[in-house]
Every structure is written in C-alpha cells, then in structure tokens.
Amino acid sequence: MGIEIVIGDISFPTKEAAIAHCRAILHRSSLDTEITGNDASFVEALLYARPDKVAELAGRKVVRYLRKMHWHNTPCFFAELDDGSLLDISFMKFINAYPQRPGG
Template sequence: MLAIGDMSFATKKAALEHFRAVLGRSKVGETIDGPDHGQLLALLNRHPDALAKIGVGVAHFIVDVAAFGSRCFVVVRADGSSTDWSYRTAVAGVGRSLLEEFLAAARFEIAPEMQAFKREYFDRYESGMAPCQTTGQMISIHDAHVDHQPPHTFRAICDRFLDDEKMVPSYEWLSAPADNQHSCRFTNETLRQRFIDLHRRLADLQIVEASVNISAGSYGYRSATKEEAQRGLFDDP
C-alpha cells in the first residue's frame, strides 16, 4: 500500500496511472486547482529533490510542454520562479543515478533523429496508420515507439560509448539538475557529437507498438524491471 497525502494506492503502478490522468486532463498553462492541487502538493513532497523544487513555497501547479512535445508538471513558487518536476520520480521516491542521468541525456541527444525516423515511416502510409514491425498490428503514430533492434540496443550503444571513451558518467560532462531543464544533457560538445555519430553508425531502428517496446525493455540485455518501467527509463523520445 502506498500513501500519498490522504490517498492510498494498492501499488506504485496505480499511483502512476492516477497522476498520469491528472497530467492528461489538465490544460497547458492553466492553474491546477481543486483536489488535484492538494494531491500534487502531497506527491511533490515525496520527490527526492522536494526541498529544491519547493524552494520558498508552492503557489500553484501548471502543466507545460517539455522537450519534443511531452507534458510535464511545473511548480510555480511563491516568488514567481518555477521548475519542472517528474511525477514518476516522486512516486518512486528516489532520484536517478548518474548512469540513469547519462541514459536520459543520451536519449535527449538522439531524440530529434528518432522522431524524424518515426515521421518518415508514417509518412509512407496515407491513412495515418502503419504496421508495427514486430507484430504487424496497425498502429497510429501516437501509439508507436522507435525501437533499437539487437544486438545494438540503446543500452548496448550507451555501454559501447562509455567503453570507447574509457569513462564513467560524470557531472563533469553532464548537466547538473537545474530548474526547467526537463532532461539531463551533454555539456561537452565533443562527447555529445561522438555519441550521436556512434548511434548513427550502429543503430538499426524499427517502429513498434509502444506497449510492446516498454514491456520488452530497451536495454537489450534484459527486460525492464518494474521499477525502471515505472520511472520511465525505457520511454521512447
């Protein structure tokens, strides 16, 4: 049982579904009020960076559009400043490791090419529906993920990059947490371009149904654990 404020959820998955629904029904830029406000405040207090996110105090919450069209919650503070925050991280109650931050940064850097690949695939089909390249099921672009085919899965490419560069994830070349950053990013342009070049050289991409990709996991060596799936570590950019 997971308690968040005066709410109780049987599982973390149930909590994620609840707050995903709040995110989905809230209009971008409008103040979230009523019961949703209190629920989000209780959830934010579970966030591992709650003190920094809350700052001088919470005035209200809004929904904003993050990188590449995804939605996120934003806390507007009493002094007018604001920052984004992840409801997934708050439900999990733990922050991402440096390795997970690196994986997020790597996904951020290749996201434009991944999205272009998806658009080009669906542009071939006038109906707007295209076949999942794993199941053959017709799907819309909104229900599709870009998948890395083995052996060069996304995680395998990331591991190869670290091996080639003989380095471990570090804030010396990754951005530290900051307001409204949305995602960790490469701060070293040379390393950023090397990763993009390696990905272009190795990645063999395909379009699959989102539920198939998330359930299989995109690390390649194994399926996503329940915790990793809940925290969004396998989401398509």
C-alpha cells in the same frame, strides 16, 4: 501483497495505479493550465514527498500548480514559485523510487 504507494492521503495498490492517477490529473485539462482543488492538493503532497524538490524550494513559496510540457518533451506537474520561477515535479521519479513488487 504488492508494494503500496502513498501520496498524501491516497493509497495506491500498484505503481500502475499511481501512474494512472497522476496521468488523469495531467490530462484532465490542457497543458499550460492551473491545477486546482483536490488535484492541486495531491500535487502538493507529491511535491512534499520529494525531499530533493523541497530542498529546491529554498524558502520560496508555491503560488500555484500547473500542467506543462517538460523540457524532456513529456507532460509534467510544475510548481510556480513566488519569484516567478517554475519547479518541475516528476511523479515518475517518485514512483520509480519504490521497489518492484515481490515476484514482479
């Protein structure tokens, strides 16, 4: 049995499945658009699964979630905060923190 990755209420049997889900959300609409509905709930769960990003909130509130190009030139989730700033949320950093599955 491989490593199970859980984000919010969604369980993924492999890292590849989690990556595919995140990429599907990113590419469901064009860059610089708002993420809404269940996709926004998923991105929020991803944000709160990253203690380092929660610490960066520093009391600020998320206004909305966006699809944007990261300064590393890759599409990424962002949280727009109530002070107008943007916080990047890397799903790859979260997923890569999980160990490789045994034997793989």
